[in-house]
Amino acid sequence: MNDVLYVNGGAPLHGEITVRGAKNFVSKAMVAALLGETPSELRNVPVIRDVGVVTGLLELHGVTVDADVAGGVLRLDPSNVESAHVADIDAHAGSSRIPILFCGPLLHRLGEAFIPDLGGCRIGDRPINYHLDILRQFGAEVDKREQGIHIRAPRGLHGTKITLPYPSVGATEQLLLTAVRAEGITELSNAAIEPEILDLINVLQKMGAIISVDTDRVIRIEGVPRLTGYRHTALSDRIEAASWASAALATAGDIKVKGATQPEMTAFLNTFRKVGGEFDVEEDGIRFFHPGGDLSSIVLETDVHPGFMTDWQQPLVVALTQAKGLSIVHETVYENRFGFTDALRGMGATIQVYRECLGGHPCRFGQRNFYHSAVISGPTPLAAAEIEVPDLRGGFSHLIAALAAKGTSQVRGIGLIDRGYEHFMDKLEALGAEFSRE
Numbered sequence: 152m153n154d155v156l157y158v159n160g161g162a163p164l165h166g167e168i169t170v171r172g173a174k175n176f177v178s179k180a181m182v183a184a185l186l187g188e189t190p191s192e193l194r195n196v197p198v199i200r201d202v203g204v205v206t207g208l209l210e211l212h213g214v215t216v217d218a219d220v221a222g223g224v225l226r227l228d229p230s231n232v233e234s235a236h237v238a239d240i241d242a243h244a245g246s247s248r249i250p251i252l253f254c255g256p257l258l259h260r261l262g263e264a265f266i267p268d269l270g271g272c273r274i275g276d277r278p279i280n281y282h283l284d285i286l287r288q289f290g291a292e293v294d295k296r297e298q299g300i301h302i303r304a305p306r307g308l309h310g311t312k313i314t315l316p317y318p319s320v321g322a323t324e325q326l327l328l329t330a331v332r333a334e335g336i337t338e339l340s341n342a343a344i345e346p347e348i349l350d351l352i353n354v355l356q357k358m359g360a361i362i363s364v365d366t367d368r369v370i371r372i373e374g375v376p377r378l379t380g381y382r383h384t385a386l387s388d389r390i391e392a393a394s395w396a397s398a399a400l401a402t403a404g405d406i407k408v409k410g411a412t413q414p415e416m417t418a419f420l421n422t423f424r425k426v427g428g429e430f431d432v433e434e435d436g437i438r439f440f441h442p443g444g445d446l447s448s449i450v451l452e453t454d455v456h457p458g459f460m461t462d463w464q465q466p467l468v469v470a471l472t473q474a475k476g477l478s479i480v481h482e483t484v485y486e487n488r489f490g491f492t493d494a495l496r497g498m499g500a501t502i503q504v505y506r507e508c509l510g511g512h513p514c515r516f517g518q519r520n521f522y523h524s525a526v527i528s529g530p531t532p533l534a535a536a537e538i539e540v541p542d543l544r545g546g547f548s549h550l551i552a553a554l555a556a557k558g559t560s561q562v563r564g565i566g567l568i569d570r571g572y573e574h575f576m577d578k579l580e581a582l583g584a585e586f587s588r589e
């Protein structure tokens with residue numbers, strides 16, 4: 152595959168781009184369609200690889216997926232759901248983290264499910280123990296196999312009371328997608344309440360589910376025997392929006408992100424302002440710009456919502472290499488999300504990573520062998536380099552660094568970026584970036 156981008160950086164990005172539906176919501180809403188007895192329609196769907204992966208898995212199970220790609224509309228008809236052949240399922244191994252969320256819907260529809268090994272970004276160990284514990288508590292039997300898991304529910308699925316050890320996004324979604332049609336009441340404490348989860352709850356409620364969310368991270372679900380399809384417009388991608396905002400800051404540019412919404416980005420906007428970036432919240436999006444002068448160093452800790460989200464961290468770190476003084480970033484969601492800083496150091500950034508919990512509260516990774524705190528000293532000019540994309544957000548961060556660096560950088564493995572950034576090369580072009588693909 153032609154996977155290399157030559158980026159001629161050093162000039163500010165200027166212009167306007169549009170973000171559509173959130174990667175971390177759209178894929179889950181597609182899985183939810185499996186629970187309905189009638190077809191669903193999802194709008195504002197971006198063209199990203201994860202949507203293709205979930206489409207493939209749904210089709211393997213007999214769901215008809217009609218796409219109006221340019222219009223961003225998916226019609227999902229689950230009338231003929233059937234068991235997929237294990238060998239075909241295996242072909243999807245390592246593609247994304249979404250397959251694990253098929254468990255509840257397939258158990259309700261078919262009584263059993265085969266789930267391939269998961270993919271997703273390698274930013275930590277990413278176990279699925281919470282998912283499997285949840286499924287077992289509903290009454291499912293889980294059999295781990297060489298390539299994935301086989302799961303059955305011979306006695307059906309029954310509501311239960313669960314407390315998560317940590318507010319995991321995926322585990323909360325697992326519980327929701329299983330509880331809505333389980334027999335009886337389910338209560339989840341220490342739930343994750345990311346905006347993408349709340350939008351999934353909107354979808355499930357449209358389908359006929361009964362779900363309440365309390366302010367203390369407790370979610371209650373009354374199971375119902377059947378659900379219908381839904382019509383829904385996906386919330387916009389706040390990670391993509393923040394990534395372009397960070398690109399504006401790192402290149403001293405000015406980017407209007409159409410489709411970006413303020414309520415889901417409060418924590419990012421506060422941090423963006425503290426670093427010295429400016430923004431205007433407009434009717435149809437948010438304009439992010441570097442006002443000139445020095446950027447300021449900050450102390451930052453990633454956290455679950457409503458905190459500063461981990462997926463915003465990597466792009467912002469590139470902008471922090473241009474801030475005056477010492478910035479401290481404590482990553483508390485994943486134990487291994489600073490690998491991408493190696494390449495930044497190679498480009499001239501001064502970044503040290505530490506095992507200690509720096510600049511915030513002690514987290515579950517402290518006193519262990521995880522380099523999960525970073526100290527960034529700036530501003531440092533970045534120089535062009537040859538870099539390899541390590542993961543989705545790390546890859547976009549490398550792209551930002553290449554755009555900020557004087558000279559021509561070679562960025563290899565850019566195919567990974569398509570997993571979460573729709574038409575990113577068209578957008579780079581619209582912003583005046585100079586690059587070529589070989």
Ligand SMILES: CC(=O)N[C@H]1[C@@H](OP(=O)(O)OP(=O)(O)OC[C@H]2O[C@@H](n3ccc(=O)[nH]c3=O)[C@H](O)[C@@H]2O)O[C@H](CO)[C@@H](O)[C@@H]1O
Nearest residue numbers: 175277278279280281282318319320321322461462484485
């Ligand atoms: C497709 C998708 O929506 N991905 C997002 C989702 O990932 P994902 O749902 O995988 O992330 P989680 O919130 O589950 O993970 C958070 C932490 O919990 C741990 N954990 C999770 C499950 C489990 O069974 N056991 C366990 O220990 C993980 O290793 C991690 O340290 O939420 C993350 C946190 O906002 C985001 O970074 C990802 O972009």
Ligand SMILES: C=C(OP(=O)(O)O)C(=O)O
Nearest residue numbers: 248271272462543544571
């Ligand atoms: C970590 C991410 O995604 P995934 O969970 O799909 O690997 C991400 O979107 O930054």
